Amino acid sequence: MSTTEKLVMDHPMDSLLDLVSEAQVGQGVSRIDGPLKVSGQATYTAEYPMDGLLYGYLVSATIGKGKIKTIHDKTALVVHGVVAVITDFKRFLRNPQQGGVNLAPIQGVKEIAYFGQPIALVVAESYEAARAGAAALKVDYERADDGAFDLIKELKNRKPIDWITDKSEISGDPEESLLTADIKVDRVYITPSQNSAAMELHASVAYWEGHDLIIYSSLQMVASCRASLAHALGLNPKHVRLISRFVGGGFGSKLGISSESVAAAIAAKQLKRPVKVVMTRPQVFESTVRRSNTRQRIGLGADANGKIHTIIHNSIVTNLSGELFFEPTALATHFLYQGKNREVKYEMVRMNQVLAGSMRAPGEAVGLLALECAIDELAELVKIDPIELRKLNEPERDPSKDIPFSSRHLIEALETGANHFGWKMRSSIPANRREGQWLIGMGVASAARSNSLKPSEARVTLTPEIKVIVETDMTDIGTGTYTVLAQITADLLGVPLSVIEVRLGDSDFPPSAGSGGSWGASSSGSSVYLACKKIREQLAAQSNIPIEELDLKDGHISSLNGSKSLKELVTKDIVGIGKIDAGKTSKKYTQASFGAHFAEVAVNAVTGEIRVKRMLGIFTAGRILNEKTARSQCYGGMVFGLGAALMENLQHDSRDGRITNHNLAEYHIPTNADVPDIEVILLPETDRLTNPLHAKGIGELGIAGAGAAIANAVYNATGIRVYDYPITLDKLLDRLPSL
């Protein structure tokens, strides 16, 4: 009997999870790795102890464009403790890699493409010595005088871009129908660059065993990162072992390899000792990944009743030259509302600024900051409630592709939220509610995030001691993967969580989808599901039970003919390998998670300070695998949304591209004091088309639309619409009530 179960998701299917009584899946099971984390025993990349370890400190370019003339190694080598100055103009990474790419990113650091680009590595016996050496290292540059640092000046150089992260769309005659619409909104929304600011800094520890590289690196996707590392170093991937067992947050910034991994590997080879490189916080800001700044034009045309017939979403985004990724702002615009005249278009401006790539919900996170505020404005012009406007424009099928949705409960989410939040207390007239010095307002926005399934593989082994070992190179970036995979295994094999050991983040294990794009839990979870299914089949065959009658529970196997303990039955390891891939259901159906955001804000009538008082998120994401970790993901996403609306703003100096707020004191994300009571309601939903778990992605749903609800609440409170994020008080000041 084969041990491999392969599934391509071509058809709707039932889930074995529905047959389990007293299931673990769906429960709010606390993280099984939680005790390790809170007791400091979960070892993160930079924490692996190693004999003879050397410390590397990246040297960052201090010009925004040009090239290196000379690096004066001696100026660093004289620093006590410094062992070497490692330069490799060919192989050092110029840009980090994007997610899921098996090739090396752009290499070669002699040419400087952005301020802060890593150019060398100073290696020393201590971190402090390496840092001192890096500071002492004298570098001569030849400055180019044609750096693209000022977006306004560079706008004229924008060029159309298409296909890599989103497809442009045109149907009907959108410009003409907008022009003649009874009611129209035509606005440009500006969003700034942002940084994921994950708590754990980007880090790698590398050493060599002969020709084999062993590297610990904090990354979200092991298989593709291993391949791109190997490619960057000119190695066969089988000579690279990549380990990433715990990741202290990634949010997209660790989808692909960054410069520190290649630098550590090259240094370790050259010096024949293990080398650890941890980026500083400024280096994470300057040289990993930013979310692109955007200028998004939204055009909405509707009839007098609010029926939308035109949706235009044209975006200008930025990136380094040579990069294919563009911020896909209109991902959700394609399918969120009906309307026959539609246009989505992208233009790219090449800037000498750090790589633009994925940050939590690339596309929807900033796209909905524009679209959902335009919808709010349209509702006001039509003079109907913004929830009513959304109901009026709910499409039956994906309006761009003319195919059905696999599942969609947006209206239910909006209605549930409206009831729960007390939406009817909102004044439809803006700036109409004041409590002392504070103007109070409420806002709503839809949430939507595309769902996807990626190829993923897992191996599950049931041992005669009735231990279950789950192995896949999947990562847990704080999302709860360890726990969710154990829950699925427990239910399908009828064993308690305590006998399950989940092993992740090691390229020695079967390749997974990795963590990104909200596909991690459903893709890797499906592979574990299939592996367990294979074990179930083997157990059934071994005990001559028809598979339909098989019941695994409490470590026992039972059928109509009685029950037997697994211990009696399993005499040698039983292995199941599961492989999942997307199929026809992802082509024939539009798959997305949906939800609704509600926010109440208070705006100081004198100073314009904005304080969020309440947030509520209602989400539908198929089967919820773990009520607790899912909820936590939503909280985190909503806090991200709050930051995007009110504070996050990566500032590049328009003269040389220098990032002036590259630390957590000056790059503002919400503090505890900024985060109000947040409530999350997860509506039950099942989707037989997505995957065998019937789950959909939830990790990014919480951010998608959250900021728009806040912006709409600010408008409701003040009567002021700000089209230039973040909404800081200076943008309100001249329109606040007079004293």
Added chain:
Amino acid sequence: MKAFAYFRAENAVDATKLMNQHHGKYIAGGSNLLDLMKLHLEIPEVLIDISRLPLNDVEETSEGGLKIGAMVLNSELAAHPLVRLRYGVLSRALLAGASGQLRNMATTGGNILQRTRCSYFYAPDSACNKRIKGSGCPALHGLNRMHAILGGSAACIAQHPSDMAVAFMALDAVVVTLCLDGSSRQIPLDDFYRLPGLDPQQETVLQFGELIIHIILPPPPMGIHQYYKVRDRASYAFALVSIASIIDIDDRRIRAIRLAFGGIGTIPWRNKQVEEFLVSAPPCYPIFAQAADILLSGAKGAGENDFKIELTRRLLISTLQKAVSGDHS
């Protein structure tokens, strides 16, 4: 950070002796100095640790004021019963500053000496007149949202970041120091800070090695103590504009008033003309607006920080309106 020699001083005299000998840097809580050392903006060969000096008491003076040891931690000072009872403006200013962790490390003496948060000052490779005289000021035409609108010069517009010092300014605090020659000075805080002028690297009148040992507060002024800090997020952010106010209202008239401002000046800002004007005039909107005009007569934005002028005006007028109407929320 470069390796440094480390000495621990037992008392103030010991500290100045060590300084005389080694020409190093004093370190107390280190909440600012360590950042500067990591970035090589300060590269002391010798650190003289003064954190254990027996200067951590808050005592009443015979005049009814307070004598605050230079090593009293920000969190301790904010929570001290006498401070809370009599100097509410100080307690509030302290709690508006930094984060709980930083307040547990930062000292009274260190806080008034903290350096600006100007991002160009913090970028070692960048020009900055505060670091290298004559190298230029990128903030003047650069990213300057946080920068000062008052007290700046063509050489520097970096804002002073302290909240505590703003309250001290309103309270007429006096800085007591010990000089290297063993003499002691009493410097009113009003005279303590220097405007940047052409020498922005000179931030105070302290001489080399002069050690702050106490802050003396005169008896608390009558009136309602308030500290309102406007910032970009609710915690752990520097002031865009802050106002320390002590306002004594009698029968809807301003009997006495002290006002000091943070976030807008290159030094903690107090303009006594504003106060004098307000006690002489009837408390009403036009007078408050005139007071704002006096305060902001020399104000100059550099682009991104232009809004601070209007924000300060609104905040001042609103503070006065609330005080007169008895609204202390």
